Amino acid sequence: MLKDFFLDEVETAIENAISNNKLGEMTNYEKGTLSVEKPKNAEFGDFAINVSALARFAKFSPPQIANEIVANLTTKDCEINVIGGFINFKVGSEFFKSLIAEIFTEKENFAKPKNIKKEKILLEYVSANPTGPFHIGHGRWAAMGSALANLLKFYGHEVTQEFYINDAGAQINKLGKSLKIRIQQELGKTADFPTDEVERKNYYAGEYLIPIAKKYIADGYQSQDEDILADYAKKEMLNLQKALLKDFRVDFDVFYSETDLHNSGKVETCVKKLQDLGKLYEQEGAIWFKSSEYGDDQDRVIKKADGANTYLTADIAYHLDKLERGYDRLINIWGADHHGYVARVKASIEALGYNPNKLEVLLGQLVNLVISGEQVRMGKRKNMVTLDELIEEVGVDATRFWMSMRNIDTTLDFDIELAKTSSDENPVFYVQYAYARACSILRNAVTEKIDIETGNKTPALISEEDLLALSQNYDKNILAPIFEEEETLNSARKLMLKLEEYKSLIRFSVQNCLVYTICRYVQELATDFHSFYTVSRVITSDMAMMKARLALVLATKTVIQNALTLIGVTAPEKM
RNA sequence: GCGUUCGUAGCUCAACGGAUAGAGCGUCGGCCUCCGAAGCCGAAGGUUGGGGGUUCGAGUCCCCCCGAGCGUACCA
Numbered sequence: 001m002l003k004d005f006f007l008d009e010v011e012t013a014i015e016n017a018i019s020n021n022k023l024g025e026m027t028n029y030e031k032g033t034l035s036v037e038k039p040k041n042a043e044f045g046d047f048a049i050n051v052s053a054l055a056r057f058a059k060f061s062p063p064q065i066a067n068e069i070v071a072n073l074t075t076k077d078c079e080i081n082v083i084g085g086f087i088n089f090k091v092g093s094e095f096f097k098s099l100i101a102e103i104f105t106e107k108e109n110f111a112k113p114k115n116i117k118k119e120k121i122l123l124e125y126v127s128a129n130p131t132g133p134f135h136i137g138h139g140r141w142a143a144m145g146s147a148l149a150n151l152l153k154f155y156g157h158e159v160t161q162e163f164y165i166n167d168a169g170a171q172i173n174k175l176g177k178s179l180k181i182r183i184q185q186e187l188g189k190t191a192d193f194p195t196d197e198v199e200r201k202n203y204y205a206g207e208y209l210i211p212i213a214k215k216y217i218a219d220g221y222q223s224q225d226e227d228i229l230a231d232y233a234k235k236e237m238l239n240l241q242k243a244l245l246k247d248f249r250v251d252f253d254v255f256y257s258e259t260d261l262h263n264s265g266k267v268e269t270c271v272k273k274l275q276d277l278g279k280l281y282e283q284e285g286a287i288w289f290k291s292s293e294y295g296d297d298q299d300r301v302i303k304k305a306d307g308a309n310t311y312l313t314a315d316i317a318y319h320l321d322k323l324e325r326g327y328d329r330l331i332n333i334w335g336a337d338h339h340g341y342v343a344r345v346k347a348s349i350e351a352l353g354y355n356p357n358k359l360e361v362l363l364g365q366l367v368n369l370v371i372s373g374e375q376v377r378m379g380k381r382k383n384m385v386t387l388d389e390l391i392e393e394v395g396v397d398a399t400r401f402w403m404s405m406r407n408i409d410t411t412l413d414f415d416i417e418l419a420k421t422s423s424d425e426n427p428v429f430y431v432q433y434a435y436a437r438a439c440s441i442l443r444n445a446v447t448e449k450i451d452i453e454t455g456n457k458t459p460a461l462i463s464e465e466d467l468l469a470l471s472q473n474y475d476k477n478i479l480a481p482i483f484e485e486e487e488t489l490n491s492a493r494k495l496m497l498k499l500e501e502y503k504s505l506i507r508f509s510v511q512n513c514l515v516y517t518i519c520r521y522v523q524e525l526a527t528d529f530h531s532f533y534t535v536s537r538v539i540t541s542d543m544a545m546m547k548a549r550l551a552l553v554l555a556t557k558t559v560i561q562n563a564l565t566l567i568g569v570t571a572p573e574k575m
Numbered sequence: 576g577c578g579u580u581c582g583u584a585g586c587u588c589a590a591c592g593g594a595u596a597g598a599g600c601g602u603c604g605g606c607c608u609c610c611g612a613a614g615c616c617g618a619a620g621g622u623u624g625g626g627g628g629u630u631c632g633a634g635u636c637c638c639c640c641c642g643a644g645c646g647u648a649c650c651a
Contacts (some may be wrong), residue, residue: 040594050593055631086594169651286649297578304649311651336645339579365580409580411644413587433613444610534615
């Protein structure tokens with residue numbers, strides 16, 4: 001990518017200048033102190049490198065250093081200027097011609113790096129209890145997690161998407177008890193949840209169990225045994241969750257059951273392992289894990305006084321199992337309400353002899369629903385909106401985009417009304433509109449015109465074959481007219497630079513496990529395309545110019561589509 | 576109390592330790608006989624919660640306050 005290219009050029013020039021003894025002392029200089037950025041003012045250039053950081057090595061002033069480096073630069077097809085300590089580069093037309101060629105050749109693989117060290121990554125997210133429907137917070141993890149998986153895979157990594165089913169423990173008893181009441185109600189018997197608030201907390205009183213109760217009866221089951229009911233309910237809930245995930249374009253490779261983990265004996269094996277390593281001790285009838293030896297605030301109970309394992313115990317065993325399955329990296333997306341667990345799980349990983357840095361936990365802040373301009377805090381039962389209700393209301397595209405568009409460590413305000421509007425207030429529609437507009441231009445270019453009043457037909461300005469050939473047999477010189485028209489050149493350059501930026505965007509996003517950056521990018525790309533469109537008439541009798549601009553439209557269409565695919569949003573040809 | 580994530584324009588958010596802190600929405604003002612005006616262009620709008628410090632340079636790093644969310648179980 002161009003960023004790397006200019007950095008290489010400058011670093012080479014620095015080495016040359018040093019060997020010619022033109023850069024002062026430079027005694028402790030090491031490569032890697034410089035970076036490429038975007039000039040604050042576009043008139044300065046397209047890329048900038050600030051060499052001020054070299055001042056302390058060279059003992060020269062930044063402008064002197066910059067000028068000395070420029071004197072040693074051999075970069076072609078490029079305007080270079082120095083302002084203060086900044087070396088600015090303005091890219092020439094050949095770079096752009098090659099860029100469009102690259103997009104046409106690579107298509108959906110544009111920006112995929114060629115030689116990376118492939119990592120085996122386990123990405124765990126959502127991991128909900130099978131005791132109720134997903135709430136909107138789960139939607140955030142689902143959207144972000146699947147987008148991150150798409151991104152890491154695109155980059156060339158091997159990614160397993162895993163859902164840990166929390167189907168063990170006291171909550172499951174609650175589920176069985178609750179279903180029993182619903183079934184009895186369906187059978188016309190008098191049964192209801194306790195009215196006492198404290199008592200009621202031992203039940204799931206939500207109406208979502210009613211259809212499951214109906215189905216249980218319709219399936220011809222008789223048993224009122226709470227364990228059997230619990231088992232039935234959790235299977236049904238899980239199926240509902242799986243169906244919703246599919247509709248939401250979230251594709252898990254593995255659903256890992258906590259119950260299976262227990263039944264397989266892996267939990268006990270793990271406890272024994274910790275025991276053998278001397279990481280456990282007994283106190284007040286419980287077994288404790290010395291997690292404080294590994295950075296945790298305090299030790300944690302592994303086995304309660306009643307002999308039962310804690311939730312943490314299973315989680316430790318689960319992460320050990322992940323490690324034993326041979327992954328290079330474990331990435332978890334957890335809600336911020338679980339952040340206290342990070343230190344303990346990492347402590348367990350270290351205690352078991354693995355590198356705790358193999359586990360990266362992305363802590364996500366929660367989601368607030370905004371209805372009529374008012375924040376409705378998640379978790380307040382009466383106002384809880386389920387994910388399927390939200391999707392039904394605003395659609396998959398808008399939900400996925402909104403859930404992905406903010407940095408994971410800021411609480412997300414999900415404004416339902418805004419997400420529903422088809423206007424400029426809604427970034428999803430703004431981006432999709434740009435895509436549809438590009439498609440429309442391409443359609444019009446190959447469609448004959450009929451004058452409604454006279455009935456006269458005007459043939460299409462370009463044949464479908466010729467349009468196809470633009471990208472399939474791309475000739476660099478097709479782009480030339482773009483650079484010959486002063487008044488539209490700026491918007492076209494801006495658009496092409498944004499297309500080029502996709503490469504550094506992908507790398508940056510992968511390195512930092514970010515997804516919102518893609519949402520931002522695709523909005524910016526849409527903006528640059530709209531601007532280009534406004535000043536540049538694409539379909540025109542000037543055949544050379546039309547082909548040049550059509551090539552840009554085609555390239556833009558490709559990149560918008562690629563970016564939207566990563567975040568799981570559709571790119572509609574018409575709206 | 577302790578831990579943790581935050582505090583940036585009226586609102587929602589950006590900004591690898593680097594140039595005059597940027598976008599979108601909202602507000603105000605322009606642009607359609609022509610490819611989708613669901614669009615474009617422009618303007619106003621800021622002491623980056625406050626105070627110290629480190630640095631050639633701090634919204635960013637460190638310390639102290641103030642404010643908010645989330646944790647702080649032998650629950651899951």
